[in-house]
Amino acid sequence: MANKKIYKTESGELVYGVMAEFANPAELSHAAEKVRDAGYTKWDVYSPFPVHGMEEAMGMKQTNLPILVAIMGLSGATIGFLFQLFVRHMAYPIVHQGKPSDAWQVLIPVTFEFGVIFTAFSALLGMFVINGLPRWNHPLLRKDRFLGVSDDRFIIAIEAADEKFDAQGVKTMFEKAGATAVELVTEEADKRKVKAAH
């Protein structure tokens, strides 16, 4: 990590990485397996839908999100239970329909709802945090070709930040893996340049 290389184009723009397009999910999966086997770490596969088996093909680890969500859900339920107990038993105890003010039964419905709302928010927000979203600005999103992913295109991109990154080597590997197009992606500071480039 000490000698971190910084890649720049001839015109001096920082290089984000190299992206390659593949014809279909099958090609994409095979290429992903090759990238995985070549030992890259900072790379990603982009597809209009989650391709089945891609976790294996990319050698991805299972996400820890479920643990976070479970903890949040249980805490939510506990908070809900204790809050109701505080209101019913301590802050404003009233005898209602002969039910004791510390009856646990009546607390169940709202306890459950508290648990649910904590679970739901932590699932969604946890997903955002783990995925680094929202991030409205990304070098890839400025590539015309890349925008096709949201329709029917399949792309793999390897970042220049990867230790094994070497623009030429990556290009060759992609071409060998059957890429239909390979492009260099730069971290452009000025949007207008992009437009001109297209």
Add this chain to the structure above:
Amino acid sequence: MSAINPDQTTAARLAGMMRAPEPPRVDDPVTKDGSLVEDPAVRAPLVLGNRTFNDVTETVCGYIEKGPGRWWMPAFGLASSVASITGLMVGYLIITGVGVWGLNNHVDWAWDITNFVFWIGIGHAGTLISAILCLLKQKWRTSINRAAEAMTIFAVVCAGMFPGIHIGRVWMAWMLFPIPNSNAIWPNFSSPLLWDVFAVSTYATVSLLFWYMGMIPDFATLRDRAARRLMRQGDNAPTLPIVGVRVDQLRALIYGALSLGWRFSSRHWHTYEKAYLMLAGISTPLVLSVHSIVSFDFATSVIPGWHTTIFPPYFVAGAIFGGFAMVLLLLIPSRILFPGMKDLITLRHLENMAKIILTTGFMVGFAYAMEFFVAWYGANAYERDVFVYNRLMPPFLAGEDGKYAPYWWAYWTMIACNVLSPQVFWIKSMRQSPLVIFIVAFLVTIGMWFERFVIIVTSLHRAFVPGEWGMFYASWVDILTFVGSCGTFLTLYLLFTRFLPQFAMSEIKNVMPQANPHWEGYGHHGHGHSAGGAAAGGHATHHAPQAPKEGI
């Protein structure tokens, strides 16, 4: 046509200038549109017409970008004028007081709560359909889940209004929430009505999250299409009249903001799918709990006809029943009104929904029967009388004593619509005919409204002592408020069809055959594939180097 160098037509299509050509229509005597496959070894195709991924994008985004068609504006105008009645009626109610409704001292809950339960029932169905079918891995859900979820939100909007306005002094509604106040008064957490507040608001929030989360990738698709058009068209892009903003600029901005910068990364998809599954997993018990809690409003009481332990699952079954009916009421006309929708919502989809209507119809039928049986078996005179003389007995069958149920017509409307009308679905040709399904769905919607009316009004209008007896007659304000709520629902749904993706594009693409990397249409690229054929068992290890180890 290669993917990289498209021909002129494709290029035009990619640029959003042309609709995809209509594929030739299949009209097979057995499989009709090609989806009614009888062979048990074959799963029916979920997308018809040999559509490509791009076709799906074009079709769904087309409804937003090119507009749904000329019918939309008049329909929207009509629906929103009906919706405005709601505002008038609610205003009149608040200014004058709840006396403008037909409620009285005997029947103190009537149309207000009937409408609330009716709408909340429909509102439950959407998320339930979407979440349960997701948990059960029912791939056909991808074509109906978005509309169902949208419908949920709009129905909850309509439902939420009624308890709010029926409390009388609307300006005191904040007291429903546990807000610390100077009188040190807290709400009563042992009251089912308070559970309702928490349940319904939790439900509305989580449904919104679920709906929104599903739409994130589709927003990104809309964003990217707008961005690409901007790149290509430059200054020639069409602008909005008067304001002069480029339409696609606006789309890229709004849909882009909503998409949160989603970029279809597989690492994101992995977490996303997990999170979505967990949301579906928590939504399912949530929906069950919310409609159960709505049923607790009645069942925790001691009123005959209300206090019965089967209410929670019975209400949930009723919600699925009524909800599927409403989904069908919306989708069957949509199939006709929106071009290309018949490829996404096939006859098989409709048939499956018809079967679910039949099944859930039996579930509510079972609950009606069980209530009746136990009212008799419990040998409680009040229970027996509520069922026979408050609900069932028509005047022309009355005995010597001349006792009959004044609301017998409501009860029998409910039975006819909810239990009898779905029986036509036993016949295959009936459950495969969109027209018949539409008619039955309409009847079921009516029946489900009457179910709530029967439960609420018939139980209340003759309680324990005859001194408490009295009839309920709806006032014109009652009626117009309900009509208005239907208009509100339709207005919101029409707005949804105009501005939001009606189908979960990424999910539909995912259930198309070519989405599977092992589809036999691929498989010949010198990677050692052999499509089909049983001899190649050894390849499994080659292609799945990290296949999970089996337990034990």
Add this chain to the structure above:
Amino acid sequence: MSQLTSHMSDSQSGDHAAAHAHGVDPALLRHENTHLPAGWGKGLMGLLGVAGVACLGLTAAYPFVAGGEGEKAAKAAKHAMASYHVGFITALGIMLGALAFVLIMHLVKAGWSVTIRRQAENLASLMPLGVIFALPIVFFGGKLFKWFDPALAKTDTLLQAKSAFLNPTAFYARLVVYFVVWCYLAFRLRGYSLTQDKTGEKSLSNKASWTSAWGILAFALVTAFAGVDLLKTLDFHWFSTMFGVYFFAGCMLSAIAVLALLMVLIRSSGKLEGLFTQEHSHDLGKLMLAFMVFWAYVAFSQYFLIWYANIPEETAWVLQRGGGSLTNAWTPVFWILCIGHFLAPFPLLIIRKSKQSFTLISLFAVWLLVMQIVDFFWIVRPMVYPDKYIAPNDVVTISETTLGLTWVDFTGALGPVFILLAAAIWKMSRVPLIPLKDPRLPEAATHKNYV
């Protein structure tokens, strides 16, 4: 590769799929992988069978061993009968749940569960064993059901009001109807499946779906009423509309637990390699989780509505079982059910690993089966201790009760279950372990949970 390509059959257009519909790797379907050798599992079967018979023998002997005269002897006989009833209901419940499993899977045309379905068919087709198990009721029903007593019918107003339903003749007639419906459905569906093993006729799958469509209606009605007849009428003053659903939820849960045990047993003997994988175990575990939650939902709703409304004739049943604020000997059992049947296993079973690992899922299956027995014990046994019909304000009677737990409670509850398991193992080696030519078998063989 063939497995993977045939996976496609679920989502593509006709001709393609038809060509690969039978794309299961023949290596997986080889005889040794799909059949148990004749006489397999004799040791286990013998052990369970002997244990079962011994348990039943001891249960029958209990009244004589306990001794005593008059009221004490009658109580001992009642105790033995009630304990046996717990076991009978558990065994019957397992068979009913298995039948429901078969019906539902045919009805929804499920693909993933094809390799599990045969064991469910076997379990359901043991229904005649249920008839044999029901015989003691025919002979000693009066010890179990108070309302059999004609003298009581003269004095009890409530019984008079429902005597059209609650009389021994009608009761036996109903039992006959129930068993006829159950046996018919079980044999018919298993028959289709076994015929298909030989002929491979695809239309049999459609016939099975059709049978299941009306079958599940008949099953639901009959099973709900069986729950009423066999359990609810033990306290004939009490009523609850939910009870049929409650009974069904318990049946389903215990059947799925037994199915999981049987499948793991088969798998551990080296069969069904590649046909019952951790993916199937995962889904079976999910069903187990789902029905456990469903049971909790139904049980809570029933309890909660009765507790809240506090109507004397309903509350008595709950008070007797320790569910009120007034605790009695049954209160610990009530809490064991709350915690053991739902709260404790829920957070554990929700973990993916618990469902995928054959060892863990077996442990959960045994645990939940035991809990289901406790559930039926909690429903049935208070008829012996406390013996009395409790008035809700009768504080003394409620708090002075004892459980009266003794060895007969174990022998009675376990005897029928052991015998049922022995019979299930006997059935296992007599037919192929899976429906060999089911048109949806390829789907099951390649089943995978992607998310």
